[in-house]
Amino acid sequence: MIPNQSFPTPGPLDARGAPGTERWTALPGGLPSQVQALAGDGGVSDAELVRRSLAGQQDPFAALVARYQRRAFWIAFHVLGRAEEARDVCQEAFVRLYRSLDRYDYARSFYTWFYRIVMNLAIDALRKLRSARASSLDDLVAMLPDEREDAAQAPIERDEQNALVWQVLDKLDAKFRAVLVLRDIHGLSCREIAPILKITHATARWRLHRGRQVFREHWDRGQGEA
Amino acid sequence: MQPVDCAYVRPLLPMLAAEDPDGEAAGTCAAQVRAHLRECVGCRAEAGGFLRAGRALRDAVAARDAAVPDDALQQDLHAAIMARVAEIEWQDGPGHEAVTSAYGPGVLGFARWRRELPWRHVVALGAAAMLLAAIGFWAFGFWLGHGGERDSIWSRQPLQATSTGPLRAVPYAGPRFELLPVGLPIDDQGSAESGVGPGMMGRGRLRTPIDEQLPPPR
Ligand SMILES: [Zn+2]
Numbered sequence: 330m331i332p333n334q335s336f337p338t339p340g341p342l343d344a345r346g347a348p349g350t351e352r353w354t355a356l357p358g359g360l361p362s363q364v365q366a367l368a369g370d371g372g373v374s375d376a377e378l379v380r381r382s383l384a385g386q387q388d389p390f391a392a393l394v395a396r397y398q399r400r401a402f403w404i405a406f407h408v409l410g411r412a413e414e415a416r417d418v419c420q421e422a423f424v425r426l427y428r429s430l431d432r433y434d435y436a437r438s439f440y441t442w443f444y445r446i447v448m449n450l451a452i453d454a455l456r457k458l459r460s461a462r463a464s465s466l467d468d469l470v471a472m473l474p475d476e477r478e479d480a481a482q483a484p485i486e487r488d489e490q491n492a493l494v495w496q497v498l499d500k501l502d503a504k505f506r507a508v509l510v511l512r513d514i515h516g517l518s519c520r521e522i523a524p525i526l527k528i529t530h531a532t533a534r535w536r537l538h539r540g541r542q543v544f545r546e547h548w549d550r551g552q553g554e555a
Numbered sequence: 556m557q558p559v560d561c562a563y564v565r566p567l568l569p570m571l572a573a574e575d576p577d578g579e580a581a582g583t584c585a586a587q588v589r590a591h592l593r594e595c596v597g598c599r600a601e602a603g604g605f606l607r608a609g610r611a612l613r614d615a616v617a618a619r620d621a622a623v624p625d626d627a628l629q630q631d632l633h634a635a636i637m638a639r640v641a642e643i644e645w646q647d648g649p650g651h652e653a654v655t656s657a658y659g660p661g662v663l664g665f666a667r668w669r670r671e672l673p674w675r676h677v678v679a680l681g682a683a684a685m686l687l688a689a690i691g692f693w694a695f696g697f698w699l700g701h702g703g704e705r706d707s708i709w710s711r712q713p714l715q716a717t718s719t720g721p722l723r724a725v726p727y728a729g730p731r732f733e734l735l736p737v738g739l740p741i742d743d744q745g746s747a748e749s750g751v752g753p754g755m756m757g758r759g760r761l762r763t764p765i766d767e768q769l770p771p772p773r
Binding site (some may be wrong): 351352357359360387390391393394395398399402403406407409412417419422423424428464488491492493494495498502509513521530534538539541542544545548550 | 569570604605608609612613614615618619620623625626628629630633634635636637641643660689693711715
């Protein structure tokens with residue numbers, strides 16, 4: 330069997346080669362050989378795969394899934410912070426993609442269009458998750474004594490640091506978190522983010538600016554409390 | 556030009572004190588800002604805070620990512636997605652909203668047909684249908700009732716015949732219609748002259764069980 334290849338026709342995301350992002354672009358294992366070959370064929374563009382899918386072939390769509398499923402999953406995961414929900418979002422995104430393939434505008438980049446579907450679903454899921462959590466846990470949490478009051482003044486451990494970051498991300502407004510994830514974790518530029526979130530470039534920049542500020546404020550405060 | 560001082564630099568720090576892969580911060584005279592940061596301890600500390608926060612974010616994400624069994628998950632996810640897509644394929648084919656409707660395949664077929672039309676075409680079709688309906692309605696009214704008050708279908712005397720039901724009229728032109736017994740002059744051939752409209756539009760032949768009981772010709 331051919332080993333997993335890296336996605337050979339990089340979108341702007343992949344061209345950057347931000348450290349650690351290769352694993353988000355590798356093809357999944359266990360693909361049928363013809364799907365593997367199609368997905369790994371740099372000469373076959375995403376648009377061509379869309380065209381062939383619309384002609385009723387299944388392998389080209391499987392190849393599109395193979396090219397984008399990892400990135401879609403990880404973006405959803407970083408927005409949601411939960412693997413199970415991210416999986417659902419990713420699956421639903423491909424279902425929606427499949428149903429709306431005939432609306433694909435060949436003049437535009439495929440990944441922008443597809444990531445917009447992913448982000449819409451992920452942000453929706455995040456909001457639902459939060460409102461569910463808010464109604465079920467917040468009252469309870471408010472009644473619990475703050476464990477950290479008894480904690481020693483020792484420097485916080487790495488795990489705690491990381492936990493703090495996720496707590497801060499969980500507090501961050503969905504629209505800031507979306508930009509932060511796309512830019513600071515996935516390395517997209519604001520020009521790429523804007524069409525994905527259907528906002529202007531200026532708004533994308535402002536949200537990034539504000540998102541970083543808010544993130545840092547919460548993070549500083551969290552560290553001070555620890 | 557605004558001097559590059561603390562007041563100028565601080566608001567820029569969230570954008571500057573982070574990796575800038577495509578030089579988006581370049582437009583904010585980054586060189587002068589960097590020169591200020593070399594000299595100003597306060598701004599440097601502030602920038603350092605953003606850098607540390609950004610690093611903490613990436614570290615925390617990487618740590619949690621590592622805990623996800625990615626390869627197995629992706630393989631499984633791929634199979635799950637393709638299984639779902641195969642279901643849709645069976646229902647409706649690619650590029651179509653799958654309509655799961657209690658109304659059955661007719662509605663599904665309509666939804667599919669409608670989906671295949673760009674919305675502008677739908678609007679144009681709707682407008683054309685309304686226009687046609689309006690013209691048809693007017694023509695029908697013209698055919699039935701043209702000639703003013705005297706010949707209006709509403710103003711005529713009732714038909715002097717007994718009928719168990721409405722009379723079926725088969726006009727020479729135009730759609731078939733039913734005459735309620737409102738009194739059209741009917742000749743001995745069983746033809747009704749409605750006295751409306753030009754040409755054959757106003758003539759219809761009655762085919763009803765009451766042919767035998769037609770009133771004597773006038
Ligand atoms: Zn300064």
